[in-house]
Structures are given as structure tokens and as C-alpha cells.
Amino acid sequence: MVNFAIVGMGHIAKKHIEAIQHADGAKLVAVCDTNAQRLEEYEGICSLYTDLEKMLDEQTDIDVVNICVPSGLHMRLAKIVAEKGKHIILEKPMALTVSDSEEINKIAAENGVKLSVVHPNRFRPAIRVLRDLMDRNLFGKLSHANATVRWNRNQAYYDQADWRGTKEFDGGVLMNQAIHNLDLLLWFMGPVKSVQAMASTRFRDIETEDVAVGVVEFESGALGVIEAATTIYPENLEESLAIFGETGTVKISGRNANFIETLNVLDISEEEKNKLIEEVKVDPFGKPGHQWIIEDMIQAVQTNTEPIVSGQEGLAPVKLIEAFLESAETGKKVFIKQLSAV
Template structure:
């Protein structure tokens, strides 16, 4: 790959829908990043988006990938296209940032990982909540061994996605193109859960389509047994009345307890370690208010991390192998729903 050490890195965004502004606005806020192009199959949407963010519009991502003016591609399309477009981008010599889920199957996730490896390009999965200050503070305590033996943890998403949300596009809530509340909304928190607790060994869960007119689940509950013997509990719902309530991550060990809450795991609500009263007071005093949306504050930092990985030839914070882990847990929960039996990992699709 060309040396980009002292040059601006140029981005192309594929998909100009609901999440795309978070990517484009974050790119434009980074001094040494440029937004070169945007792409969407809907002509009016692509052109309007390009005018708003001063980029070149494309209707065909294959045509966009032939441009020599793009270094990094961000894939923000419907979920079933993530792997296909990411593979094409890698083969075109572009570094790849892909929205969650990185793929809809483990097989396609593995093909994306392999394509990027063979092309010598970087692959980063957009799990931006790893860059929340609350999550970084928790991770540092975990890496310092302050929890002692981990006992259990809980990841909870209590949000609202009403009928209007699912009617925005025919692919929303479908099995093949989108998934349900686990795959679409809760995957970020499941990523954090497994990142903190370590490799998962066994999964059992239930899903239900309770209120929304969709093919997949709008409510789910699951239990994970991790390799270290600890237990994880997942609660996920897009049915919360009347609006988004919370996304929380609770981690418990023999000598520590931390609860991160807020609308998007953005606020530390409990911080209990031996002799930590002054530390806790400082943490609470420094915290920001809730972000303006559930997308949080982490997009700019994860994009900057990808740029550093490209320049320094290092591994992105959330490489494909990491993004695959939350996907595997969710697919295991889906398999539990089909079979009524616990599922051992690694999952065989």
C-alpha cells in the first residue's frame, strides 16, 4: 500500500441512510481526513447527501471503488450487504470500516476477514461504544485486575423502535437483511459484554416478536457462560414505552462492582473498589451529559483509530476477528430459539 504517513486520508461512504451522517460529520471534524465520495442506490438521496457534505456522488459502489481518490471505505448499507461490499472494497485496495453487524453469517464474516488479509488492507468494525469515556475507564480497571475474579455481568438495552422506524425500509426487521433487536440494537452492548468478560463457552436464550410487525425479535433474553466460569445476562428490547430508556453494562467481581448506564452506556453510575471514594467523586464530577442520540460520542475516535492503524500499520481497535465475536453470540441465541437447547461455542452454522 502507498505510504500515507504525511497525507490526508480520503474516505468514501457507501450508504447514505440513517447512520451515515454520524460517519460523514465525524470524518469532516478530523483535520487530516477528507470526505471524497458518497454512494447510495437512491439517486436523489446520494445527490442530496453529496451536496450537503460537499462530496462526489455515486449510484454504483463498484464505480466508486475504482476511484484512486479514496483510501478508506465506510460501509453503512443494510446489514446483508456489509460483507459483500467490504470484500469488493478490499479487492479494490481500499481499507474497510464496516458498520455492525459486520455480516449476517459467520461464513460471510470470515470471507470478509480473509479478503482484507489477502489484499493487505485494514478491516475495522464500527463498535464505537468501546471509545465511550465510561467504557474506557471500566476497561482500564479491568486490565489492572481491580475486580479480582469476575463473577457475572449484565448487558441491557431498553430502547424504543416503533412501527414507523420499521416502515422506513422494507428490509428492516427481516431475517436475511437485518435481524432483530439483538443483531441491530443490542450488538454494541453484547460486544462490550464479551470484551470485558472474555471468550464465551455456552449460550442459551429466548427471543420473541411481541409488538412490532417484523419477522425477527423485538424482545430477547439470554445467558452466557464464559470460559472463566463467569455468567453473563443479556436483556434486549426495542419495545420500551414511550421512548429510549437506557443501555447499561454491569460488571461484578470479588473486589469490584461497576455499573455504566445512561442512554448509551455513557455514564458511570456505580464505581465500587476498596478505597475508591475520592476516585469515584472525581469520575462522577467529570462526566458528560447524555449524548444527543443512542449513537453516542465514539464515532470520531474509532475513525481516528482506523486512520492511525493505516498510517502506522497496526491493528484497528476492533478488527474483524473482534467484530465476529458478538455476531457469533447472537447467532447462537437465534439457534437456541430454533432448537430449544443450549449452544456450545464455537458455533457451527
């Protein structure tokens, strides 16, 4: 049995609790939040704490801590957890800056703890189908890709908490909403060489961007187009990922990128293609992504292996977004490796 604790009992923590409860070999032993009222509903379920360090000192049976606090606090709390020798599951984004993300990786390595970043969309059925096809190299040389997030987050969403939409604690549409889509883009297309982008705050009363568009060049030479917005009226419209290769075309779409809209691959028969599309339609969400993350960490702890979505994997979209925002601010192309405009 691997024992889990959670720090930060906001909305996303409920997904972690449900995942722990449904994962074989997992047990929730403690939760922590500075707001004691948030802990009341967990009375009798597990130990309750309002101080993270006290929880780590007193609850010695904790193996893994799931960090679910506002993004700007990730580095500080990850340091506390790692120095106590506990493994870490870190909600997305890994951090709001490349420097903080790299520091988290460094701290985890120095203390010999495993680090997993929550990018659960990798485990959706449509994405798993695409991963298999890509691993079989059925698309040939890739020409370009398109990553799109057209969602709605109204002012009431940002007004729920004073940290939402801030540069210090939350980030904008790229860090907070589109990062899962960007993680998938990088997972399939590989590292980005350069970014040319624009971003704006059009509708919401926030510090960060609510719409962003840009083009990227991958190290492979392939190109990409990124569009992300929380300004879509009156509700979420779509999230999609399209990839185009010499011998294959695919578009995964729907409101949450969980259906195969288009699939044409040279070496796949119509029968196999239609079977894959229909199987995804029957169960477009599959086993919850957070449960995959929990079970993967259990396996990593028990077999002393790296989690699938490691700290280095979590760093990649943060690098892309930091370069994206630098390009938007300077109006110039930014190269990922040195993160400097030219």
C-alpha cells in the same frame, strides 16, 4: 491526508461524514448510493456515484471506504472494496451470520487491506474509565455480568424501509440494537463458552425478534445475563452493563449506557471514585465514537498497524448472537465454538 469514501447514504452515513469532517488528517472525496436523490445534498462537496465499482475505478485517490448499507449487503460490498485494495470501515453488525463475517475477514486478509468494525461505544467516557479499571485488574476474579437494552422501536421505525426487521438484510433487536452492548460485554468478560436463550416477536410486524433474554457461561467460568428488547413503552428506558468481581462492582447505565451509576472498588478511595463519576457526568458522550473510529483507521493506515476494533473483534458479537438465536430456536444450550445444540 487519508481519503475516505462512503457507500450507502442513509441515516448513519451522516455520522460518518461529520466524523470525517472533524478528524485530523481525513478528507471525504466521494459518496455512493444507488438512490441518486440521496446524493443531491452532497453536490459540490465531493464526487457522487450511483455505482460502487465505477467509484472505485474512477476515484483512484480513495484510501478507505466506509460501508453503511443494510447489514445483509456487507459481505458482498466488502468483497468488492477489498479486491480493489481499499481499506474498510464496516458499520455494525459486521454481517448477519458468522460465515459471512469470517468471509469478510478472509477477503480483507487476502487483499492486504485493513478492516475496522464500527463499535463506537467503546470510546465513551464511562466505558473508558471501566476499561482502565479492568486493565488494572482491580475487580479481581469476576463472578458474573448483566447486559441490558430496554428500548423502544415502534412500528413506524420498521416501516421506514422495507429491509428493516428482515432476516436477510437487517436482523432483530440483538443484531441491530443490542450488539453494541454485547460488544462491550465480550470486551470486558472475554469469550463465551455456551448460551441458553429465548427470543420472541411480541409486538412488531417484523420477521425477527423484538425481545430476547438469555444466560451465558464465559470461558473463564463467569456467568452472564442478557436482556434485549425494542418493546419498551413508550420510549427508550435504559441501556446498562453491570460487572461483579471479588473486589469490585460497577454498573454503567442511563438511556445509552453513558453514566457510572455504581462504582465500588476495594483499592480505590472514595475521593478517586467520586472524581471518576463526576468527570463522566460533566461529559458523558465525549468525542463522538465515529470520530474515534475514523482517527483510529487513519493511524492504522499511516503506521501500518491493526485498527482497535478489528474484524476479529467484530466477529465476536456475531458469534454470540448466532448462538443465542440457535438456542432460542431449538430450546437447547448452544456451545459457541461448534455452534451446535446439545
